[in-house]
Amino acid sequence: MPDKHATLSASAAHRWMKCTAAPRFEEQFPDEGSDYAAEGTLAHEFCELKVQKKFQQLNARTYNARLKKLKADPLYNEEMEKTSDAYIEHLTEKAMTYNSAPSVTAEVRVDFSEYVPEGFGTCDCIMIGGDTLDITDYKHGKGVVVAAAENPQMRLYALGALKRYAPVYGDTIKRVRMTIFQPRAQAEPAVEEITREELLAWGESIKPIAQKAFMGLGEFAPGDHCRFCKGRAVCAARAAVFSAVEEFKGCVPNPKAAPTDAAAGNTLTDAAIAELLTRGADLVKFYEDMQEYALKHILAGGAIPGFKVVEGRSVRVFSDADAAISAVIGAGYDEAVVYERKAKSLAELEKMIGKADFEKVCGAYVIKPPGKPTLAPESDKRALYSPAAADFAGVKK
Ligand code: SF4
Known part of the structure; x- marks a missing residue:
């Protein structure tokens, strides 16, 4: 879940660790919510509810009432049910790898202020069993693939979780596993596993960086991390x-x-x-x-010298489509000419019935034609474009 109210938030750590001036610089800009963010929050709520039902004995009546409320949200879509089910399946499989049932908690607030001034955040799921602390972060976004290796957000959460559970588990925790579960962007969850000592040493190493950023003594350092900076x-x-x-x-x-x-x-x-x-x-x-x-x-009423806002291109639409169609049919045109029977697109169908069912029902009919030649830097991970591949258009995905 978002932890944006912390000055040095865990989710922005990849930025403030590189550009230590960013957190204070960003304070002057408002938070800009988006439908994507609101959709992500709703998807998280599905996940939280289902973890509580599966692992924390939430009674059926409360579960159903909350589920109904979530489904009434205008941003709800069936894909959220599927992705949250996949999330629970992943956690269940993971829980079964422990010798005895681990403790599983959803939406746990953690405090990592020992390393980052005023640092706190919320872990989507914490599982503890044997000598392992396991934290999982659900990511609903599909635009940017999030890696688990050396992910500072996950490591900060893990530091907070270690501290939170120290009074109960003491030194029994020796290993820390951090998982990014991003069902709409990654076929497999991304995982990093390190020792408790490695995590603590990393925490020590970032203390001076965090201190500098928090005190407003940081330096501006542009780079890829500017992408989501509020001051970009x-x-x-x-x-x-x-x-x-x-x-x-x-x-x-x-x-x-x-x-x-x-x-x-x-x-x-x-x-x-x-x-x-x-x-x-x-x-x-x-x-x-x-x-x-x-x-x-x-x-918003401001001015940028030499620029103005004009109306962009727009396309004609019917003010009342039903009335317009009736008028055309009333004028003697055949309905068969007026209406077009059209199936939903592949993506729409997949979203409607979910990835697994989609694969089962019509996966055999899915082909992936080669994409158009696209210029990319040499560092790009995709395979080289091959003109010969175009001849095999229609090869099964
Ligand atoms: S835009 Fe880039 S350089 Fe500027 S404050 Fe943000 S992260 Fe730093």
Whole structure:
């Protein structure tokens, strides 16, 4: 669950550990909720309720009443039932690997302020048995795959959980397992397992970083972690990376310097294009962030010199579709011409009946044609595009 009210939140640790100036800088910007975030919160509530039913003897009447309430939420969709069921299945399987039934608790507030000033958060599920502390974080998002290895959010939660359960379990906990369960983005949960000593040593190592960030003594350090920073559109440090025009000049040939062939001298080399593509990628992201900021700013009554807000492209729609269709049929046009019988798309069907049933019922009919050739940096994990693969379009997924 979100822990955004902490200045140094666990979920933003991947950012403030690199850009120690970010937490204080971000304080000036409001929290912008989104439907995605609200949907994620609702999905978490399904998970919490089902953990309580499965592991904490929640009575059927209370369970059904709460379930009904959750399903009445306008953001509810059937996929949440399926993903939360998969989550419970995962936890159940995990619980069965213990020699005796572990203790399982959902939505546990943990305090890791010993390492990060005022640090706290909420673990989706904590399971303790034998010598192992196991924490699981449910992620409903599917846009960004979250890794478990060296994940600072999970490690901070684990530190908080160790502290919380120390009075009961003392030193019996020797191993710490951290799992990211992200059913809409990863076929298998991502897991990191480390020893208690390794976790504690990591906690010690981040103390000075957290202290610096909390005190407002941090340094701005732009990078990939800017992506979800609340100040990403107006951060001068991020802009400075791109405003160093001289850097761009360095990889562009100077036309005047062309020795014999003026046309060749004015043509970017492949190496220069590679350099510009690399440097330009983040610039495009930054430009889009600024556009989004400027639009909101003007709509809120502010001004950005040289820019205004206009109406974008719009398409015609019927003010009353039923009346319009009746009028067309009334004018003598056949219903068969007016109506089109259309099946739901693959994605809509999968969402409606859930991944497992979908695979069982119609998985045999699913094919995955090769995607369009797409430019990507060499570091991209996807396999090389092969023109020959296009000839095998229709191969089973
Ligand atoms: S945009 Fe990037 S550099 Fe600027 S404060 Fe945020 S994380 Fe730091």
